[in-house]
Each structure stands twice: as C-alpha cells, then as structure tokens.
Amino acid sequence: MSRDRVHCLLFATIHDVLKAEKRLKRGKVDVEVVPVPRSLSSDCGVCIKSSEPAHVLVSLLGDIAGLRCFVFDGTEYRQEGLSESK
Amino acid sequence: MIYLDNAATSFPKPEETIDSVHHFLTFSGGNPGRGGHPLSIDAARIVFEARERLLSFINGKHSERLIFTQNGTESLNLAILGLVEEGDHVVTTALEHNSVMRPLDFLTNSRHVQVSVVPCSASGRLDLKALKETVSRKTKAVIVNHGSNILGTVQPLDGVREAIGDKLLILDACQTIGNIPIDVQRDAIDVICFSCHKALFGIQGLGGVYLREGVDPVPLKFGGTGSNSEFTEQPSSLPDRYESGTPATPAIAGLLGGLNFIDRKGLNEIVGKKRAAAQRIVEGLRRIGGITVYGDIDRGDHLLPIILMNVDNTQPSDVGYACNRADISVRVGLHCAPLAHKAIGTFPGGGVRISPGYFTNDDEIDRLMEVMKSIVAR
Numbered sequence: 001m002s003r004d005r006v007h008c009l010l011f012a013t014i015h016d017v018l019k020a021e022k023r024l025k026r027g028k029v030d031v032e033v034v035p036v037p038r039s040l041s042s043d044c045g046v047c048i049k050s051s052e053p054a055h056v057l058v059s060l061l062g063d064i065a066g067l068r069c070f071v072f073d074g075t076e077y078r079q080e081g082l083s084e085s086k
Numbered sequence: 087m088i089y090l091d092n093a094a095t096s097f098p099k100p101e102e103t104i105d106s107v108h109h110f111l112t113f114s115g116g117n118p119g120r121g122g123h124p125l126s127i128d129a130a131r132i133v134f135e136a137r138e139r140l141l142s143f144i145n146g147k148h149s150e151r152l153i154f155t156q157n158g159t160e161s162l163n164l165a166i167l168g169l170v171e172e173g174d175h176v177v178t179t180a181l182e183h184n185s186v187m188r189p190l191d192f193l194t195n196s197r198h199v200q201v202s203v204v205p206c207s208a209s210g211r212l213d214l215k216a217l218k219e220t221v222s223r224k225t226k227a228v229i230v231n232h233g234s235n236i237l238g239t240v241q242p243l244d245g246v247r248e249a250i251g252d253k254l255l256i257l258d259a260c261q262t263i264g265n266i267p268i269d270v271q272r273d274a275i276d277v278i279c280f281s282c283h284k285a286l287f288g289i290q291g292l293g294g295v296y297l298r299e300g301v302d303p304v305p306l307k308f309g310g311t312g313s314n315s316e317f318t319e320q321p322s323s324l325p326d327r328y329e330s331g332t333p334a335t336p337a338i339a340g341l342l343g344g345l346n347f348i349d350r351k352g353l354n355e356i357v358g359k360k361r362a363a364a365q366r367i368v369e370g371l372r373r374i375g376g377i378t379v380y381g382d383i384d385r386g387d388h389l390l391p392i393i394l395m396n397v398d399n400t401q402p403s404d405v406g407y408a409c410n411r412a413d414i415s416v417r418v419g420l421h422c423a424p425l426a427h428k429a430i431g432t433f434p435g436g437g438v439r440i441s442p443g444y445f446t447n448d449d450e451i452d453r454l455m456e457v458m459k460s461i462v463a464r
Binding site: 012013014015016017018019022033034035036041043045046065066 | 118119121122123127130131133134137149150311312313314315316321323324325326
C-alpha cells in the first residue's frame with residue numbers, strides 16, 4: 001500500500017479515539033487527531049488521520065470494536081475491510 | 087479552623103488538585119468529545135487520562151467500563167436501578183447508607199422487589215453466616231457497604247464473596263477507595279461504586295462506577311454523548327452509553343491532580359498518617375472519660391479513619407455546636423445511615439463523627455481534646 005494515501009480511522013467513542021492514539025504513538029506510528037470529515041460522518045467528533053499503511057494501523061487497533069478504516073486517494077474516501085488490510 | 091469531616095469530603099485539597107482544576111479552567115476549558123477543536127480535544131484527553139489512571143488504581147481491565155458519574159449516590163443508583171428488575175430479590179446489609187436504602191425502597195414500591203437486610207454486630211461487623219443463609223437461588227444482587235461511614239468498619243471481601251457465591255456483588259466503596267487498596271479482579275467485584283472527592287482528593291461533583299464485563303445496567307440517563315449524533319437512539323458503546331450530557335470535566339481534572347498527589351506521597355504513607363491520627367484521637371477520647379467511642383476497641387487495619395462518639399448525657403448536636411464555637415468541624419446526626427445507627431444503639435439521636443484526613447496534625451487533635459474535655463466538664 002502506498003504511503004502517500006491517507007487513512008482515516010473512525011471509532012464509536014472519543015474514548016476509543018484516544019485509546020487508539022495512545023497505542024499508535026506507543027507503537028511509533030505518526031498520527032493526528034482531526035475532526036471527522038463531513039463526507040464520512042455527520043458526527044461532531046474526531047477521528048485519527050495517518051499515512052501509515054492500513055495493515056500497520058489495524059494490527060495495533062483491530063480489537064477495538066466499532067473501528068472503521070477509510071482511505072483517501074486524493075479525491076474521495078473509500079472504506080477498507082479490516083481483514084483485507086491485515 | 088480545624089477540619090475533621092473528611093468522611094464527608096476531604097479538605098483541604100492538595101496543591102495538585104487545585105492546580106489541575108485551575109489549569110483546566112484557565113487553559114483547556116472545552117467540552118470533551120463535543121467537537122474537533124483543540125480545547126475540546128484537550129478536555130477529552132484529560133477525561134481519558136483520568137479514566138485510565140483510575141482504572142489502574144482499582145486494577146480494572148477495561149477503561150471504557152469505568153463510568154464517571156456525579157457522585158457515589160448516582161453510581162449506586164445506576165447500578166441498583168439499572169440492574170434490579172421487577173420481582174427480584176436483593177440482599178443488603180444493616181450498614182448501608184441511604185444512597186443504597188432509598189433506591190431499594192423505591193424498587194420495593196415500584197417493582198415489587200424483595201429486600202433482605204443482613205444484620206451486623208455493634209462493632210459494625212457484618213454477620214457473614216447470616217449473609218450466606220440469606221442469599222438464595224432467587225437473589226439477583228448483593229449490595230454491600232465496604233467501609234462504614236459511621237464506624238469505619240471495613241468488611242472482608244473474601245468472606246463476603248465466599249458467603250454469596252457467584253451472585254452479583256455491588257460494592258459501595260465510597261469510604262474505602264483511597265483508604266485501602268482495592269483490586270476489582272482479585273476481589274471479584276462485579277460493580278464498584280464510589281465518589282472521587284473523599285480519599286481520592288478530587289473535588290465535589292464526581293463519582294465513578296466500574297462494571298465488570300457482562301454487567302450492563304440500563305442507563306440512568308439518556309441524551310447527547312458527542313458520538314453517533316445522527317441517531318436518536320442511545321449509543322451502545324461504553325462509556326458513552328452511561329455518560330450522556332456534559333461531564334464534570336473540571337472535577338475530572340481535579341481527580342487527576344488528586345491521583346498525582348497519591349502517587350507522589352504513596353498510598354501507604356497517606357493511609358498510615360490518617361490511621362495514626364485516628365488512633366491518637368481514640369486514645370485521647372478514652373483518656374478523657376465520660377465519652378463513649380463506638381465500634382471496635384482495637385483499631386487495626388480493618389478500620390477507616392472514622393470515629394463515632396458521644397459525650398455521656400449530652401446531645402450530639404450540643405457537642406457539634408460546642409465544636410463549631412471552637413472552630414472545629416465535626417459531623418453530628420445519623421450520617422444518612424439510620425439502619426447502622428439502629429444496629430449500634432445510637433438511633434435516633436445519632437452520634438458525633440470525627441474523621442481526620444491526611445492534613446490533620448497533632449496540634450489540631452490536641453485542641454480537639456481540650457474542647458472535648460471542656461464539654462464533658464459542663
């Protein structure tokens with residue numbers, strides 16, 4: 001997977017967002033907590049943005065219920081199946 | 087002013103608590119989980135860190151199962167009203183606070199719940215044999231006061247668990263958390279309810295409840311969580327399911343400060359200092375004479391720094407008034423625990439509760455003794 005593609009990770013709660021951020025930072029993964037893109041959700045919360053390969057992200061977060069992974073290819077977001085990301 | 091009512095709320099608060107609240111209000115006063123702007127995220131980080139730290143403090147497994155509430159009473163209401171259903175049988179003890187007895191009274195009248203109250207001794211020891219005999223196949227939950235708010239007696243959790251088998255244990259730990267080590271896994275506690283402004287050195291307006299996996303009460307309140315906002319149904323994900331509405335983030339920041347204070351001093355040092363103060367008070371009261379001190383004679387590790395006393399032939403309110411005039415804060419009355427006062431024979435007059443804290447010093451205790459001597463001599 002190309003590193004120039006950006007992933008957005010969505011979670012069920014802000015608690016899970018911050019739990020994921022903590023784990024990823026501990027795993028030396030570069031991440032940023034950003035507002036959820038409007039095209040992904042009308043929610044008023046935040047998600048995690050990272051340019052790391054999806055399989056790296058999912059390997060660290062796959063046990064968090066409700067995790068959804070989207071990839072942005074420069075034009076639009078596309079949801080990735082978590083299993084296919086591994 | 088000499089403050090000896092730490093069982094109601096600890097005072098003064100450590101610098102860490104005050105600084106943490108001040109810092110939140112000055113620099114990061116956003117609403118956690120409500121928006122993607124920096125102050126909201128900062129606030130959410132404070133809530134997240136406090137939850138993780140508190141989880142570690144009680145050795146819980148999943149931080150999302152640690153729910154913040156307004157106080158210990160709300161925690162108990164969530165557990166009791168959310169888990170006990172129509173026609174259930176519930177076992178509780180004679181040491182309970184009204185934060186347990188009143189929800190149970192409500193359920194008795196509204197959901198035909200049967201409540202059995204297990205007696206305790208005059209020293210506040212729960213009758214474990216009676217507890218075992220009272221629990222039956224029909225029992226839905228057992229609600230136990232971990233540490234008495236009038237006598238300071240701590241119940242042995244291993245003995246309680248042995249007596250109740252695999253029944254659901256709801257533990258009222260409002261007085262014990264921060265005063266004795268708690269391990270929800272080791273002690274097989276299904277639901278633990280507590281406040282954060284007593285021995286955790288937080289500020290008023292915050293409590294907590296930890297729910298073991300598989301224990302999923304009906305929420306006490308419903309509303310906005312900042313998550314799943316496109317749907318009108320209550321989210322199922324924790325902690326949001328139980329935390330509708332803006333949380334008491336300044337108090338959560340204060341809790342973080344309190345936990346930092348406990349880390350810096352060490353729980354053993356804090357507990358040891360409070361116990362030593364309680365011991366000095368008990369010994370002083372006994373030397374005066376004309377005073378009844380209730381509960382166990384020998385204050386061991388099973389006692390919290392809480393002393394209940396009465397001056398012979400004197401109303402507790404008169405003792406309280408005399409203390410007020412001497413600028414000493416103690417608490418008189420029934421302490422919201424009428425059954426416990428009945429068990430030890432101090433109902434309906436109640437007693438005088440003295441609860442020293444970490445910052446209580448020997449000079450203050452000596453001054454208390456002077457005042458007590460003068461009351462006895464009247």
